[in-house]
Amino acid sequence: xxxxxxxxxxxxxxxxxLSVEDGAAEFVATPEDGGRQVAVSISVMDDGESxxxxxxxxxxxxxxxxxxxxxxLEANHMFGSTGGATLSVDAGRVKLERHFGLVxxxxxxxxxxxxxxxxxxxxxxxxxAHPDRSASQEL
Numbered sequence: 101x102x103x104x105x106x107x108x109x110x111x112x113x114x115x116x117x118l119s120v121e122d123g124a125a126e127f128v129a130t131p132e133d134g135g136r137q138v139a140v141s142i143s144v145m146d147d148g149e150s151x152x153x154x155x156x157x158x159x160x161x162x163x164x165x166x167x168x169x170x171x172x173l174e175a176n177h178m179f180g181s182t183g184g185a186t187l188s189v190d191a192g193r194v195k196l197e198r199h200f201g202l203v204x205x206x207x208x209x210x211x212x213x214x215x216x217x218x219x220x221x222x223x224x225x226x227x228x229a230h231p232d233r234s235a236s237q238e239l
Contacts (some may be wrong), residue, residue, distance in 0.1 A: 103144040103151075106205035110142075114238035118142075129155075135222030136229065144202065151202050153185075153214070157194040158228045171234040175224075183220045194228045196221045205239040 107125045111118030118125045124143035131137075139156045161168065172194070175181035185198035198217055204210060227233070 103148075103202060106210070107142065107235060108198070109208065110205055110210035110214065113208065129218045129221065131218060131222040133219075133222075135219075136225040138218070138225050140221070145199070149202050150199055151205065153198045153200070153217055155196045155217070155225070156220060157187075157196055157207055157225040160192050160194055161228065161231050164231040168228065171227070171231075172224075179189075182224075183216050185217060185220060187224065194224070196224055201221045202227065 103122045103123075107118050107120050111125075116127060118127060124141045126139065126141045129138050129140050141152075141154045143152050144150070145152055169189070173223075176187055179185070182196065183198075185196050186197050188197060189235040196217070198213070200213055204213055
């Protein structure tokens with residue numbers, strides 16, 4: 101199955117219109133629990149067999165950045181609070197990224213990967229927006 105077909109299938113699973121443009125599908129996710137919206141991109145990797153899932157969680161805050169980065173690093177350890185994804189900073193923006201095999205989309209298992217990822221992305225977008233909240237709040 102081609103990446104474009106897999107994305108169309110994923111869109112049907114999720115109930116949203118997804119299409120590939122310039123090698124990526126992009127959408128804004130609105131969590132059912134009323135959490136923070138996040139911009140998400142899904143792109144095929146150069147090997148043609150892997151997919152990169154990326155959520156933009158917002159701008160790195162100028163105040164409390166050190167504490168936030170430590171919290172993110174701790175969350176990355178053994179993927180303890182990231183659900184198998186990785187938190188990073190790129191050009192001053194906080195990102196949550198996950199790679200997985202295109203075969204997972206071909207099997208109709210995309211929602212099983214995307215939905216939990218979106219929950220984590222919404223949680224971390226809220227942490228980025230409000231880094232002063234209690235570090236004990238974890239998903």
